[in-house]
Amino acid sequence: MxxxxxxxxxxxxxxxxxxxxxxxxxxxxxxxxxxxxxxxxxxxxxxxxxxxxxxxxxxxxxxxxxxxxxxxxxxxxxxxxxxxxxxxxxxxxxxxxxxxxxxxxxxxxxxxxxxxxxxxxxxxxxxxxxxxxxxxxxxxxxxxxxxxxxxxxxxxxxxxxxxxxxxxxxxxxxxxxxxxxxxxxxxxxxxxxxxxxxxxxxxxxxxxxxEEHMKPDWLKVQLGLRVVVVGSGADELFGGYTRHRNAFCRFEGNEDEKLMNLHRELEKDWNRIWARNLGRDDRVVADNGKTLRAPFIEEKLAQYVRSLSPSQLCCFLLKEGIGDKLFLRLFGFQLGLKDVSKLKKRAIQFGSKIANKKLNATDRSVYL
CATH class of the missing domain: 3.60.20.10 (Aminohydrolase, N-terminal nucleophile (Ntn) domain)
Structure with missing residues (x-):
């Protein structure tokens, strides 16, 4: 980098x-x-x-x-x-x-x-x-x-x-x-x-x-070994945030209308992922002289996942830790990750206990 x-x-x-x-x-x-x-x-x-x-x-x-x-x-x-x-x-x-x-x-x-x-x-x-x-x-x-x-x-x-x-x-x-x-x-x-x-x-x-639009060519990705692999994009693509559950469960309407509202929320998160996450993540990793890889948002995979219905990606009729990112959980279960596939989502800064509780999460950090 x-x-x-x-x-x-x-x-x-x-x-x-x-x-x-x-x-x-x-x-x-x-x-x-x-x-x-x-x-x-x-x-x-x-x-x-x-x-x-x-x-x-x-x-x-x-x-x-x-x-x-x-x-x-x-x-x-x-x-x-x-x-x-x-x-x-x-x-x-x-x-x-x-x-x-x-x-x-x-x-x-x-x-x-x-x-x-x-x-x-x-x-x-x-x-x-x-x-x-x-x-x-x-x-x-x-x-x-x-x-x-x-x-x-x-x-x-x-x-x-x-x-x-x-x-x-x-x-x-x-x-x-x-x-x-x-x-x-x-x-x-x-x-x-x-x-x-x-x-x-x-x-x-x-x-x-x-001016005239550009259309990126979607060619086969040849990945080599890289230093840091991150899970960026998993929540945005597969419905992993609490706001996604709320968009479905709290919306007044029939199931199709709830799914449409969930779809809008997923689209909003995907369209702003570059501003909320990607540039920041790149700076943090590169500041340590390393290269970042985010397999969930490689072009081919992201294009395929976004072509699916929200009902194929998550199910908020199921409890937290099961229904969110259900697609990924089922895939992990199939691979043998049976215990991990049932764990609740936990942000890395809290799970690792590195979060500084004295800092306001809405403030812009001078380190990013």
Whole structure:
């Protein structure tokens, strides 16, 4: 896992706090590149956690007319050489792009968790993107006329705006005019797209025009051994939260109406999982120099589970510890996990007793 950052009239190398956080994500290498574009300065910085290739791939990568910052893994590289890292492979592919359409086609072909920043030097096009599910962190910050995009953040005071960049698709803009953006969105519901665009407009004063949709290619995932495996997405997909039980049991209506209300609650949780969990989890794991894997939200599995009816995933006519996430419990029981499959859900911070009761759970932690 790496740390990437891009500042528009915004220093990176001299920001000691940010530098410290970035280097913790990538302890093997760090580099910054500063360039002038007319009356502004762009600074690109990256720290690298070396996990792929025979040799460490330093970033930012200069390939043809492009500068590239990449944090993530690509699972569906058809012709990858074992000595080559994902970043090197991607940089070669990007160098062959001649316009925005080419970049869109390349981005939508990628499968796996990633966040990336690409700058085309001659056209002055800055491309920003997170994968379809928003699994790898990328934060947008603004103070006055200064903009920064970064894997992590050290800004929590009221004078600065900091927000998880919504994984809506591929953002493109000219850094000379940093508030006028184009968005090539991932295929998603119009309502969800409109809400997130409105949030960006209100907080950062952006004008975002929506272009043609991108449709991510769902190719076979080839998983290799990784360091940390987490269960993110299980509750959102299979109905594991108390609010899911309440959405069914407390709703006044017949069973079909109760299931429809439950479906709406599940959809709401799924559509905001990137904001509530994924970016945070990525920062926590990467801050320890590790790579995170979340098998429940791999594209193929998530797509299949979301095609099922809520009645196939959970049953709140059964008691707590049985009806919630019933699909997973039955599967676990079938595998021989008979005792575990009947345990009540318990959040890890309480089960492990690491939760600090003096902290308010609704407050934003400075550690995330």
């Amino acid at each position: 790496c740390g990437i950052a891009c500042g528009i009239n915004c220093e990176i190398k001299t920001n000691e706090k940010l530098l410290k956080f970035l280097k913790r994500r990538g302890p093997n290498f760090f580099s910054c590149l500063k360039i002038k574009v007319e009356n502004i300065f762009l600074e690109f910085g990256s720290s690298v956690l070396w996990q792929q290739g025979d040799n460490l791939c330093s970033q930012p990568v200069r390939q043809g007319n492009f500068l590239i910052l990449f944090n993530g893994d690509i699972f569906n590289i058809p012709d990858k050489q074992s000595a080559e890292s994902d970043t090197e492979w991607l940089a070669k592919k990007i160098s062959g792009c001649t316009n925005e359409t080419d970049v869109c086609h390349l981005i939508q072909s990628l499968q796996g968790p990633f966040s990336l920043i690409i700058f085309h030097i001659y056209s002055r096009s800055l491309y920003i993107c997170r994968d379809y599910l928003g699994r790898n962190s990328l934060i947008i910050e603004k103070e006055a006329e200064l903009f920064r995009f970064s894997s992590t953040s050290c800004n929590y005071n009221s004078r600065k705006c900091a927000l998880e960049l919504p994984p809506l698709g591929l953002y493109v803009f000219d850094p000379i005019f940093p508030t006028v953006w184009k968005l090539f969105p991932w295929k998603q519901t119009t309502d969800a797209l409109s809400i997130e665009i409105k949030t960006l407009n209100n907080i950062f004063g952006l004008t975002i025009s929506v």
